Amino acid sequence: MSIIENHKTVGSPLSEGAKLRARDVCVFYGEKQAIYNVSLDIRQNEVIALIGPSGCGKSTFLRCLNRMNDTIDICNVTGEILLDGDNIYDPRVDVVPLRATVGMVFQKPNPFPKSIYDNIAYGPRIHGLASSRVDLDEIVEKSLQRAGLWNEVKDRLHAPGTGLSGGQQQRLCIARTIAVDPEVILMDEPCSALDPIATAKIEELIDELRENYTIAIVTHSMQQAARVSQRTAYFHLGQLIEVNATDKVFTTPEHQLTEAYITGRFG
Amino acid sequence: MSIIENHKTVGSPLSEGAKLRARDVCVFYGEKQAIYNVSLDIRQNEVIALIGPSGCGKSTFLRCLNRMNDTIDICNVTGEILLDGDNIYDPRVDVVPLRATVGMVFQKPNPFPKSIYDNIAYGPRIHGLASSRVDLDEIVEKSLQRAGLWNEVKDRLHAPGTGLSGGQQQRLCIARTIAVDPEVILMDEPCSALDPIATAKIEELIDELRENYTIAIVTHSMQQAARVSQRTAYFHLGQLIEVNATDKVFTTPEHQLTEAYITGRFG
Amino acid sequence: MNYSTLLIALLIALGAAYFLGRNRARSLAGQGESMHSLPTHYGALTALWTTLPPLLILIMWVMLEPRIVDALLTMQLPEAIRTASEAEVRLALSKVHNIASDPTMMGQSDLGSVAAHLVDLEQRAAILKGGVILSVILLGVAVTWRRIQPDLRARGEVERIVRIMLFASSAIAVLTTLGILVSVLFEAVLFFQKVSPIEFLFGTTWSPQVALRADQSGSSGSFGAVPLFAGTLLISAIAMFIAVPVGLMAAIYLSEYATSRVRQLAKPALEVLAGIPTVVYGFFAALTVAPFIRGIGESVGLDVSSESALAAGLVMGIMIIPFVSSLSDDVINAVPQSLRDGSYGLGATRSETVRQVVIPAALPGIVGAVMLAVSRAIGETMIVAMAAGLAANLTANPLDSVTTVTVQIVTLLVGDQEFDSPKTLAAFALGLVLFIVTLALNFVAIKIVQKYREQYD
Amino acid sequence: YAERDYISIVGSSTVYPFSTVVAERFGKSSSFPTPKVESTGSGGGMKLFCQGVGANTPDITNASRAIKQSEINLCAENGVKDIVEVMVGYDGIVLAGSNEAPQYELTRKDIFLALAKVVPAQDGSETLIDNPYKTWKDVNPALPAKKIEVLGPPPTSGTRDAFVELAMEGGCKKFPFIKEMKKTDKNKYKALCHGIREDGAYVEAGENDNLIVQKLVANPDALGIFGYSFLEQNADKVHGSIVEGQAPEFDAISDGSYPVSRSLYFYVKKAHVGVIPGIEEYLAEFVSDKAMGEYGYLADKGMIPMTEEEYEKVVDTVENLKTISAK
Amino acid sequence: MTDSTMTTRQKVEASMRRRRAAETRFRLYGMASVLFGLLCLVVLFGDIFSKGTSAFSQTVLTTTIEIDGDYLDITPDSSESDIMSANYDGLIKRHFKNDVQPKGRSEARSLFSLISSGAGWQIQSQVLEDPSVIGKTVTVDLLVDDDVDQWFKHEYGNDSGSVRLSEKQLEWITGWIESDALKTQFNTTFFVNGDSREPELAGIRGAITGTLLTLLVTFLLSFPIGVAAAIYLEEFAPKNRLTEIVEININNLAAVPSITFGLLGLAIFINIFGVSRSTPLVGGLVLTLMTLPTIIISGRAAIKAVPPSIREAALGLGASKMQTVFHHVLPLAMPGMLTGTIIGMAQALGETAPLLMIGMIAFVVDVPGFINDPSTVLPVQIFLWSDSPERAFTERTSGAIMVLLGFLIIMNTAAVMLRRRLERRW
Numbered sequence A, B: 001m002s003i004i005e006n007h008k009t010v011g012s013p014l015s016e017g018a019k020l021r022a023r024d025v026c027v028f029y030g031e032k033q034a035i036y037n038v039s040l041d042i043r044q045n046e047v048i049a050l051i052g053p054s055g056c057g058k059s060t061f062l063r064c065l066n067r068m069n070d071t072i073d074i075c076n077v078t079g080e081i082l083l084d085g086d087n088i089y090d091p092r093v094d095v096v097p098l099r100a101t102v103g104m105v106f107q108k109p110n111p112f113p114k115s116i117y118d119n120i121a122y123g124p125r126i127h128g129l130a131s132s133r134v135d136l137d138e139i140v141e142k143s144l145q146r147a148g149l150w151n152e153v154k155d156r157l158h159a160p161g162t163g164l165s166g167g168q169q170q171r172l173c174i175a176r177t178i179a180v181d182p183e184v185i186l187m188d189e190p191c192s193a194l195d196p197i198a199t200a201k202i203e204e205l206i207d208e209l210r211e212n213y214t215i216a217i218v219t220h221s222m223q224q225a226a227r228v229s230q231r232t233a234y235f236h237l238g239q240l241i242e243v244n245a246t247d248k249v250f251t252t253p254e255h256q257l258t259e260a261y262i263t264g265r266f267g
Numbered sequence C: 001m002n003y004s005t006l007l008i009a010l011l012i013a014l015g016a017a018y019f020l021g022r023n024r025a026r027s028l029a030g031q032g033e034s035m036h037s038l039p040t041h042y043g044a045l046t047a048l049w050t051t052l053p054p055l056l057i058l059i060m061w062v063m064l065e066p067r068i069v070d071a072l073l074t075m076q077l078p079e080a081i082r083t084a085s086e087a088e089v090r091l092a093l094s095k096v097h098n099i100a101s102d103p104t105m106m107g108q109s110d111l112g113s114v115a116a117h118l119v120d121l122e123q124r125a126a127i128l129k130g131g132v133i134l135s136v137i138l139l140g141v142a143v144t145w146r147r148i149q150p151d152l153r154a155r156g157e158v159e160r161i162v163r164i165m166l167f168a169s170s171a172i173a174v175l176t177t178l179g180i181l182v183s184v185l186f187e188a189v190l191f192f193q194k195v196s197p198i199e200f201l202f203g204t205t206w207s208p209q210v211a212l213r214a215d216q217s218g219s220s221g222s223f224g225a226v227p228l229f230a231g232t233l234l235i236s237a238i239a240m241f242i243a244v245p246v247g248l249m250a251a252i253y254l255s256e257y258a259t260s261r262v263r264q265l266a267k268p269a270l271e272v273l274a275g276i277p278t279v280v281y282g283f284f285a286a287l288t289v290a291p292f293i294r295g296i297g298e299s300v301g302l303d304v305s306s307e308s309a310l311a312a313g314l315v316m317g318i319m320i321i322p323f324v325s326s327l328s329d330d331v332i333n334a335v336p337q338s339l340r341d342g343s344y345g346l347g348a349t350r351s352e353t354v355r356q357v358v359i360p361a362a363l364p365g366i367v368g369a370v371m372l373a374v375s376r377a378i379g380e381t382m383i384v385a386m387a388a389g390l391a392a393n394l395t396a397n398p399l400d401s402v403t404t405v406t407v408q409i410v411t412l413l414v415g416d417q418e419f420d421s422p423k424t425l426a427a428f429a430l431g432l433v434l435f436i437v438t439l440a441l442n443f444v445a446i447k448i449v450q451k452y453r454e455q456y457d
Numbered sequence D: 001y002a003e004r005d006y007i008s009i010v011g012s013s014t015v016y017p018f019s020t021v022v023a024e025r026f027g028k029s030s031s032f033p034t035p036k037v038e039s040t041g042s043g044g045g046m047k048l049f050c051q052g053v054g055a056n057t058p059d060i061t062n063a064s065r066a067i068k069q070s071e072i073n074l075c076a077e078n079g080v081k082d083i084v085e086v087m088v089g090y091d092g093i094v095l096a097g098s099n100e101a102p103q104y105e106l107t108r109k110d111i112f113l114a115l116a117k118v119v120p121a122q123d124g125s126e127t128l129i130d131n132p133y134k135t136w137k138d139v140n141p142a143l144p145a146k147k148i149e150v151l152g153p154p155p156t157s158g159t160r161d162a163f164v165e166l167a168m169e170g171g172c173k174k175f176p177f178i179k180e181m182k183k184t185d186k187n188k189y190k191a192l193c194h195g196i197r198e199d200g201a202y203v204e205a206g207e208n209d210n211l212i213v214q215k216l217v218a219n220p221d222a223l224g225i226f227g228y229s230f231l232e233q234n235a236d237k238v239h240g241s242i243v244e245g246q247a248p249e250f251d252a253i254s255d256g257s258y259p260v261s262r263s264l265y266f267y268v269k270k271a272h273v274g275v276i277p278g279i280e281e282y283l284a285e286f287v288s289d290k291a292m293g294e295y296g297y298l299a300d301k302g303m304i305p306m307t308e309e310e311y312e313k314v315v316d317t318v319e320n321l322k323t324i325s326a327k
Numbered sequence E: 001m002t003d004s005t006m007t008t009r010q011k012v013e014a015s016m017r018r019r020r021a022a023e024t025r026f027r028l029y030g031m032a033s034v035l036f037g038l039l040c041l042v043v044l045f046g047d048i049f050s051k052g053t054s055a056f057s058q059t060v061l062t063t064t065i066e067i068d069g070d071y072l073d074i075t076p077d078s079s080e081s082d083i084m085s086a087n088y089d090g091l092i093k094r095h096f097k098n099d100v101q102p103k104g105r106s107e108a109r110s111l112f113s114l115i116s117s118g119a120g121w122q123i124q125s126q127v128l129e130d131p132s133v134i135g136k137t138v139t140v141d142l143l144v145d146d147d148v149d150q151w152f153k154h155e156y157g158n159d160s161g162s163v164r165l166s167e168k169q170l171e172w173i174t175g176w177i178e179s180d181a182l183k184t185q186f187n188t189t190f191f192v193n194g195d196s197r198e199p200e201l202a203g204i205r206g207a208i209t210g211t212l213l214t215l216l217v218t219f220l221l222s223f224p225i226g227v228a229a230a231i232y233l234e235e236f237a238p239k240n241r242l243t244e245i246v247e248i249n250i251n252n253l254a255a256v257p258s259i260t261f262g263l264l265g266l267a268i269f270i271n272i273f274g275v276s277r278s279t280p281l282v283g284g285l286v287l288t289l290m291t292l293p294t295i296i297i298s299g300r301a302a303i304k305a306v307p308p309s310i311r312e313a314a315l316g317l318g319a320s321k322m323q324t325v326f327h328h329v330l331p332l333a334m335p336g337m338l339t340g341t342i343i344g345m346a347q348a349l350g351e352t353a354p355l356l357m358i359g360m361i362a363f364v365v366d367v368p369g370f371i372n373d374p375s376t377v378l379p380v381q382i383f384l385w386s387d388s389p390e391r392a393f394t395e396r397t398s399g400a401i402m403v404l405l406g407f408l409i410i411m412n413t414a415a416v417m418l419r420r421r422l423e424r425r426w
C-alpha cells in the first residue's frame, strides 16, 4: 500500500484561533524520514486523538509539540509549530517554560528512581508552584487522586516509584504531569497498561481537564478515541491522512485509508 | 470493598493433567504481600487470560510461573508451582531450562541495546537452536513475521532495536520470545501498545500457537480476553477470585467482584 | 585584613546575599507580582553576583600585590643598589622582607627605612584590600537587589553563569594538556637538534651514558628509544593481563553474583589496593615476587634474571585491579534491570546475560576504566625501577629485565642532569613521544567505543 | 618575593643524609629554624641553585661531585657570581656481597674485565672484543666460578659516574695499549674504559641502596655497588669486597688506600649570607669539629672524614667565605 | 549435533551440561578474582604489619640523674635562652661516665653512643617546662640509640652477627637489663615529632599534617572541577570534532607520567605564579592536575550510564537542562563519580614522583601550620626513610606505611559510606 509523497490531508486539519498550530512539519531520524509535511491545528479546550498503525509516527509527532525530540541527537525537525502564535522552534525560545506549558506523558512509564511523593512533587518544586509544605502535600494528593492512584499508594508515599506495577507507574506519570498544571497536555497512550476501571478514571480526568486545557492523546483504542476526543487525526506511514470530528471519522471517514484502518481491514 | 483474608477461588481453578499447576502461592515484596494463596492450573494447549484491576498482582503471579521473580531481591514466593509435575521452586531446579521452556513477554518492552537481528537471534544462539547462519536467519525472519514486524523492519535488521517505536518494540519482544520456541508462553499485556491491526495479528498468532503451546496472557482488554482465551482468571487485590470458561466469566460470572469488574461498576 | 578573614567574609556574604535575594523575590511575589523565576533563583543570582567578582579580584590581588609592592620598594632602595644588577635588587628586596618580618633587626641595617616603608605599605594594602573587597560585595548586593524585578530572568542568568563555570572547569583540563605539551615540546626540539629523530624513533640501543663533565667521559651514548617502548609495552601488557581479567571478573562477581553485603565490603577493600604507596609494591615486587619467579624459573631450568618484567608487571597488575574493578562495577550496576530481565526471561544463564547483554551495554564505561588502568600502568615508575631494573633490553621475554619510558624519564630527570645535555633533554623527547603514542592509543579506543556503543533504554 | 626565614638547601641524594643531620642539630641547638633540605640529585640541585639570587632560590646546594664549568657559567648568567665551595668528606663506594657468600678479592682490572662492554681479547693481542666473561673465574682464575652479576646504579646516577671513573678506568689503564690510547684517541679511550656491559651481567638496579642490600640477601651470588654507610649499617647482612688488597673500611677509605672513593661537596651562595638568617651559623656548625671532625657525628653516620690538612683548608674557606673564582 | 527433529526442550537440555559448566566456571572466575584481589591485600598488609608493628614501641633507659645547675651554669631564674643553650649533652655524658666508669676516651665514646643524641633535648625540654628541677635529682626515661633499641626489641639481635654493638657495649647493656633499667614503651615520639635523622627521634607528625593539608587542597579543587568538567563535557558540550579531541586529550592526560605534572607545576605555579616551593599548596595544585583526569573520566562514564528516559521525564516536566542534570543525572551518577574520586585521591595519597620537581622530597623537621609552610607528605617520608642507611628506619618505614594505610582506609570509608547511600539500581 504505497501513498503519494506529498499527500494532502483530507478533512479539516486547520482551524481559526487554534492553541497549537503545526505547519509543514517534517521529522527525520538521521537519514530516515518519520513525519512528512504534517500541518495540524489543535484548538483550545479540545481533545484531539491521534490514531494510526504502530510505527506511523504518532509519538514522533507528539514529541515535536513540546520539543522533546531535541533530546534525540539524530532527530531533526523542520517546519513551524506555533503555540499561541509563537513559533516554538524559534532559536530564541526557551524550552523550559515551553515544556512546563506543554506537558507530556510518555508511552513507556518512566518514574524517577525516587519516592512516589518526590516523583509528583518534583515538578511543582522546580516551578515554585507550592508556597509551603502543606501546599505541596495537597498538590501531591490531588494529583494522585485525579490519576486514580491515591488509594493504592497513600500509605506508601515514600516507597520508591519504581516498585509500582506497570499500570500504577503509568498513572504515577500522569499524576506527575498534571501536578505542574500545564496548559496543553500531550498523552502518549496513557491507558495502554490500565484496566477498564482505571481507564475510565483517566478518561474522566481527560474530560474534566478539557474544560481548561488543550489535550492531544495518542491511543490505539478507537473506543477510547471515540469516548474522549472531539476530533481525531489519522496518521499513516508518517503522513497525516485525515482530520475530522471524531464521530465523523468513526462513522463516515473521508479517506479510504482511514476507513480501512477503523474497520480493521488492513495489512 | 474488603475481602476475606482466605478467600476460596470460585469456579474451576483446578483441572486434571494440567501443564502448569500453582498451589497456594503467596508472594511478598519485603513485608508487603502481593499474592494470597493462589491455586490455579493451566492446561496444555489452552489460552488462559488473567484479568483484574491494575496493581492486583497479575504481573506478579505471571512472573512466578517462570521464576522471574527471583531477580527481585525483596521478592519472596511460597507455595508450589509444578510444571509437568515437577516443582519449579525445588532448589535443585535450574531456572535456565525452565525459562527456556516457559517464555515471557514483559509488560514494558525491553529490547536489548543491540540490532533488531541480534535481539531475535539472542535466544536461539544461547540455546544452540540454530545449527547454521542460514537456520538462524530463517528463525529471525519467521519470528518477526509471526509477530507482524517483518515488513516494517526487514530493510533495517541491523539498526538498533531501541530505535523502534513503542509498538514495534513490543512486537520485537514478542518475536524474541517465540524465537526460542518455548512450551509455555507468558504474555504480560502483549498488545497494550499496539494498534488494532497489529493486535489482530498477535491474537492470530496466539491462536495459532495454542495448537502446540500453553499460553497465559495478562490483558486489560476484556474483548481481547474474550477473543483469545478459553478460560479467564480474575484477580483482585492479590487474590484469585474466580476462574471459569471465558464465555461464562463474561456472561454469567459467579462472583460478585468479577461481575462488578466486567460490567465496569466498580471503585 | 588577611586572606582568611576575607574568605570568611565572602562566605558570609554568600549566605546573606542568597537570603536577601530570595526574600526580595518572595516579597515581590507576595505583592502579587508574577515573578519570572523561583525565589531561590533570585537568591542564587544575588549570591553569585556578590561573591564571584570579589573572589576574582581577590585572586588577582594575591597574584599582583607582591609584584606591585616590590616595584614600589625598588624605588625606595638606595641609588647604588638600584642601579646595580637586577640580582642586587632582588637580594636587597629579600633582605628588606626579612628585616620587616623581624622588628628587632629594623634599626640594625641600612635597609631599615625601606623595611619600615614595607611594613607601612603592607598595612595600607591590607586596608585597601579589605575596603575594595567589601565595597565590591556591597555593590554586588545593591545592583542585583535593584535588578530583581518580576521580569528578570534569574534562572536563565544563574544557569548561564553556572554553565560558564562548568566550561571553565573543563577548560582547565584542556589547558593542562596544552601546558604539558608546551613544557615538553621546547626541550624535545632541542633534543632533536642533537639527536636525529630517526635514530631516536627507530634506534634499538638505549644507553644514555654520555659525559656530563668536561673532565669526564662516557661512551658516546645512544638514544634509540625502541627498547623503551617495547619494555613499556611488555610490562603494561603483563599488567593488563592480570588487571583486566581479574578486575573485570571481580566487578562482574561483585555486581551480579555477590550479596550486597559482600559487595559493600569487598569493593572498598579492593580499592585500597590502588592507594598502597608504590614503594611498598616496589619492595614487594623486588624482594618477594622476583626471587619467587626466579626460583620457579631456575627449578625448571630457565635462565631468569633477578629483575624481570614479569615481576614488575604482575605487581603492577595487582595495583591497578581496582581501576578496572571499581569503575566497571559502577557502570555494570547502572545497566537497567529490565535488560537483565529480558535476557533471563529468554532462559539465558547469568553468565550469558552478563557476557552478551550487560557487558556490551556497559562497554563504554568499561573501556574507559581499562584505559585509565592502562594509563596508570604506563605512568608507573617505582615498581618498574625497583623490580624490572633499568636496563633497556629489546626483548619480548618477560623473564628478562626491561625498562619503560616513564622510568627513564624519571631517572633522567632526577639523576645527575645538565640542562643542555642530550641525556637530560632525552627525558622531554621521551615525554613527547609517549604523549603522542598514548594519544593515538586513546583515539583508537574512542573509535572502538563509538563503533560498539550500545545505548540502552 | 616573599620573605623566607629558613635556609633552603637542595642537591645530591648522597650528601642528603649528612646535610640533614647537620641541619637538624643546627635547628635544635640554635635559635634559627631548621633548614629545609631537598634531595634533588646533584645536577637538579645545581640547576635550582643557579636560577638566580633572592629568597625564592636555594642558598646551598649539595653535590656528590665538583661543580662543572658549564654550571658556573649558568650561575654567572643568572647573577649568581660568588659561590663558596665546601668539601664535606669522602664517600666510599663498595662492591658488596651477601655474608653467605665468600668475600671476593678483586683488583680494579678484574672489575674492569668483568663489567666493561668491550675488553681486550683473551689471547693478549690488542684487539677488542665484546665482553665474553660469564663467571668471575673466567676473569681471574683465582676467583670463584660464580656467575658475574652486579647490581648497580643506572647511568644517570652520580655514584655510577664515580664508580666508572675510579674502579673501571683504574682497571682499564692497566692495559698498556689502552693507556697509550689515552694520548692518541681520548674519546675512544673513554668510551672503552667507561662503557659498562649491557648484556645482563651488570644489573641497573635503581638508586635505593637498601633495596640493593636486600636483593643481595635474596641472591647471595650477586654483588652490589653502593655507598659505604649502607655497608656499615648492614654489616650483619653484607660485606664489602676487597679491592686492590684493601677492604672498604673507615680508615682505609679515609687515608685513600681503598681506591674507590669520591669527595662530597656543598656550594653556598655568598650573596645570601646576611640576607637569609643563619647561613653563617649553619656553615660553622657543619665544619665544626663535633660535626666534621674525625670523631664527629657525621663520621658516626658513615661519612669518611678528610685529612687534617684538607680540613684546615675547608675551615679556612668557610671562615673567609672564599669563593670559587678566588680559589 | 542439533538435530532438527529435537524439540526445543531437548536442545536446551542438551546444551545445559555445557552451559551449567560454563556458568559455574564463570562464577568461580569471578569469585577467584575477588579472592585474588583480597589475598593480595592481605599479603601486602601482612608484610607491612609484620615489619612495621615494632615501630610503635621504643626502648628507653630509666636513670636517675642530677640536674646540676652549676655544671649547666643555670639557675631556676635563668633566662629561657640560657636554659635552652645549656650543655645537657655534657651533663648526660658526665652522668654516665660517673655511673659506668669507662676506661679511656674511645670506650667513653662507645658508651655515649648508646644513648640517643636526643637525650639532651629530653632533659632540656623537661627543664624548660619546669625550671625548678634545676639542682634536683630526677628520674628520667632516656631514649637510647637506635642500635640499642633494635637490639633490645628484636630479642637481642637474633641475627647472630649483630656486629653493630661491641662486646663492651653489650656488657653495659646487659648490666642495664639486669637492673631493669631498660624497657620498651609506646613510641609516642613517632606520632608527635617531625622528621629526624635519628631513628629514635623521627616521627611522622609533620608528614601527616602535610598530607592532610595537601590532600585537602587537592580534594577541594579536583572534586568540584572534575565533576563540573565531566558534566560539561557529557551534557552541555556540543558533540563535534572539538569535543572529541577534548575527550581524547583528557583520556590521554591520565597516561602522562606523573613526574610531568611536577614539571608543569614547577613551570606554572612556582615560576609564573610565584607559589613557594615545598608547600602543601603547590603540592595540592600539582596533585589536582594529576587526579583530574581520573575524576573526569569516571564521572563521564557514570553520567553516560544514566538512562535517557530519566532525563526525558525531567525535561518533559519543564525542568531546564541544568535542573535535569543537577536534580536527576548527577545524583544517579554520584556513586560512580565518588569511585573515581576515591581512586584518584588514593593515587594522590601515594604519589611521590611529581612532588620531587616542586621540592617536597625534602627534610622538613618543623610541623607545617598552614598550606604555605614548607612540608613533606607521608609517601615522601616513606620514600626517604626507605632509602636511609640506618636499619631502624626500616621498621619506621613500615610503621609510616601503616599510618598511611590507616589514613587511606579512613578516607575511603567516608567516601564509601557516602557512595553506599547514593547507590541505587533502576
Ligand SMILES: Nc1ncnc2c1ncn2[C@@H]1O[C@H](COP(=O)(O)OP(=O)(O)OP(=O)(O)O)[C@@H](O)[C@H]1O
Pocket: A162, A163, A164, A165, A166, A167, A168, A193, A194, A195, B029, B032, B034, B053, B054, B055, B056, B057, B058, B059, B060, B061, B072, B107
Ligand atoms: N518490585 C516491587 N516492589 C514492591 N512492590 C511491588 C513491586 N512490584 C509490584 N509491587 C506491588 O505489588 C502489587 C502487585 O503488582 P503487579 O505488578 O503484580 O500488578 P499488576 O496486576 O500487574 O498491575 P498492572 O496491571 O498495573 O500491571 C502492586 O501493589 C505493586 O505496587
Ligand SMILES: Nc1ncnc2c1ncn2[C@@H]1O[C@H](COP(=O)(O)OP(=O)(O)OP(=O)(O)O)[C@@H](O)[C@H]1O
Pocket: A029, A032, A034, A053, A054, A055, A056, A057, A058, A059, A060, A061, A072, A107, B162, B163, B164, B165, B166, B167, B168, B193, B195
Ligand atoms: N530514536 C529513533 N531512532 C530511529 N528511528 C526511530 C526512533 N524513534 C522512532 N523511530 C522510527 O520512526 C517511526 C515512527 O515512530 P513513532 O515512535 O513515532 O511511532 P508511533 O506511531 O508512536 O508507533 P507506536 O504506536 O508503535 O508507538 C518508526 O518507524 C520508528 O521505527
Ligand SMILES: [Mg+2]
Pocket: A058, A059, A060, A107, A188, B165, B166, B167
Ligand atoms: Mg509511540
Ligand SMILES: [Mg+2]
Pocket: A165, A166, A167, B058, B059, B060, B107, B188
Ligand atoms: Mg502488571
Ligand SMILES: O=P([O-])([O-])[O-]
Pocket: C415, C416, D011, D012, D013, D014, D015, D040, D041, D042, D043, D063, D064, D157, D158, D159
Ligand atoms: O644524588 P647524586 O647526585 O649524589 O647521585
